[in-house]
Amino acid sequence: MNDIAWIDAALTSARPQAIGALLRYFRDLDTAEEAYQEACLRALKTWPEKGPPRDAASWLIMVGRNAALDGVRRRSKQAELPPEDMISDVDDVETPMAERLDGAHYRDDILRLMFICCHPELPATQQIALALRIVSGLSVKQIARAFLVGEAAMEQRITRAKARIAKAEVPFETPGPVERAERLAAVMEMVYLVFNEGYSAGSDAADVRARLSEEAIRLARLLQRLYQTEPEIMGLTALMLLQHARSPARFDADGAIVLLEDQDRSLWNRDLIAEGLALIDKAMRHRRAGPYQVQAAIAALHDRAARPQDTDWAGIDQLYAALEVMKPSPVVTLNRAVAVSKARGPAEALAMIEPLEPALAGYFYFFGARGAFLLQLGREVEAKQAFDRAVSLANTAAEAAHIRQQIDRLTAGAAAGAVR
Amino acid sequence: MLYALLCYNSEEVVFSWSKAEDDEVMAKLGAVHSKLAEKGKLGPSLRLLPTTAATTLRKSDPPMVIDGPFAETKEQLLGFYVVDCEDLEEALEIAGDLGRANPGGAYEIRPLRLFVPGTLPEGVGVG
Numbered sequence: 362m363n364d365i366a367w368i369d370a371a372l373t374s375a376r377p378q379a380i381g382a383l384l385r386y387f388r389d390l391d392t393a394e395e396a397y398q399e400a401c402l403r404a405l406k407t408w409p410e411k412g413p414p415r416d417a418a419s420w421l422i423m424v425g426r427n428a429a430l431d432g433v434r435r436r437s438k439q440a441e442l443p444p445e446d447m448i449s450d451v452d453d454v455e456t457p458m459a460e461r462l463d464g465a466h467y468r469d470d471i472l473r474l475m476f477i478c479c480h481p482e483l484p485a486t487q488q489i490a491l492a493l494r495i496v497s498g499l500s501v502k503q504i505a506r507a508f509l510v511g512e513a514a515m516e517q518r519i520t521r522a523k524a525r526i527a528k529a530e531v532p533f534e535t536p537g538p539v540e541r542a543e544r545l546a547a548v549m550e551m552v553y554l555v556f557n558e559g560y561s562a563g564s565d566a567a568d569v570r571a572r573l574s575e576e577a578i579r580l581a582r583l584l585q586r587l588y589q590t591e592p593e594i595m596g597l598t599a600l601m602l603l604q605h606a607r608s609p610a611r612f613d614a615d616g617a618i619v620l621l622e623d624q625d626r627s628l629w630n631r632d633l634i635a636e637g638l639a640l641i642d643k644a645m646r647h648r649r650a651g652p653y654q655v656q657a658a659i660a661a662l663h664d665r666a667a668r669p670q671d672t673d674w675a676g677i678d679q680l681y682a683a684l685e686v687m688k689p690s691p692v693v694t695l696n697r698a699v700a701v702s703k704a705r706g707p708a709e710a711l712a713m714i715e716p717l718e719p720a721l722a723g724y725f726y727f728f729g730a731r732g733a734f735l736l737q738l739g740r741e742v743e744a745k746q747a748f749d750r751a752v753s754l755a756n757t758a759a760e761a762a763h764i765r766q767q768i769d770r771l772t773a774g775a776a777a778g779a780v781r
Numbered sequence: 782m783l784y785a786l787l788c789y790n791s792e793e794v795v796f797s798w799s800k801a802e803d804d805e806v807m808a809k810l811g812a813v814h815s816k817l818a819e820k821g822k823l824g825p826s827l828r829l830l831p832t833t834a835a836t837t838l839r840k841s842d843p844p845m846v847i848d849g850p851f852a853e854t855k856e857q858l859l860g861f862y863v864v865d866c867e868d869l870e871e872a873l874e875i876a877g878d879l880g881r882a883n884p885g886g887a888y889e890i891r892p893l894r895l896f897v898p899g900t901l902p903e904g905v906g907v908g
Contacts, residue, residue, distance in 0.1 A: 590848045636834055639869070643834070
């Protein structure tokens, strides 16, 4: 890696801590971002000559803060003094560096920065865009490409989201244990949203969007370093690693989805699987199960099977049963039914999903699964009806193509039957 | 004389490399490795999973298990083992046995990402 690439990587990894601290000082996101930008410009000038500092984040915080304060002072000569609450602690500018960079703050700084991106008023897509812009530092152009929208539209989406959180109350006091746990839960959910935004992409956008999944994993590792003893963060990181490990096998050469049972398992990324399994081991020692840990355990049972027929479906059924208790949802039951169909047959699985239809009437996977169960039971006419519904509800071209394949097989089978 | 070369770098940076970047570095290293192997100079080499996957066993009485890497600066790295285990529990048991034989300090238990046994000529040893 050359110097500039290394500096770039160092700036990216220092970013959440640096902007988080600057946000605490200035209590204004735009000021914090500008201060960080200014610090980055100076880093690009001085680091190649002098070498990167030992602690890049502290350097950026100091330089960014001083640069922003200079700006405020310069403006204040021409205008009135800035409102007190814009600058939280101007008076301690001269205190020693060690004191100013209070290490104890940094966990809460990063958590706060991530937390403001998951404001409940923001729709999921805005939360993701904002997190990628503010926390990860992706450019608007990169985010726009990942979302398959124009740059101007994405710029507007981010500006709107920022305006919303600027109006909202951003909590700057140090959170208590309960608040901290709540923030952490919201942030974990947001990180998983970022991951899924990348993971659910079709093959046409797979390269760009894989970046989002990788970014989510990076954020999860960051959270884990901040909260080392929290088993649900280990579970979340493990879940994403174990799913992302299968990415190289998820699409065929034509861009069509390859189902888990048809994937070439030799393409799975063994490094990521090893890391995911190690994290589950760590999490299990705490004996405090949670939804992310259970979902990671399910992913692990898939990843551990050398061949599809080696999959421990009974174990997966049990894990989904546990998940149904922790986080009841028709989608969880639907997933459990797939395991049940393998472990105990399609009749039981079909009975399990029948009551879900009202809740999942607009859900592609529901009709896909229903069609598959019906097909296994030999009820081909009903299977075709279900597959037709699935096609009409597909979110991506690849999803639709996959179901059409099933329909084609069905029709071909019927034709062959008629000939016979 | 045998030497151990201990690899240090910023984990956040290295684990943010894309697969292409990682492959490029590994390919460059691979060229160096083969040269060393040809000369019979390369013993075991390995790559660790990130510190987020680490667990630490403090060799106190009773021993204390801590999530995360070994973070103290009072102690220095004095050696290491590579053990083949079913899971973390087994690794902790082994670390516990070793700790009873040699109390004080800690073991950081870190899963491996890559292990290359290497090939030193027979008879090569310390000194």
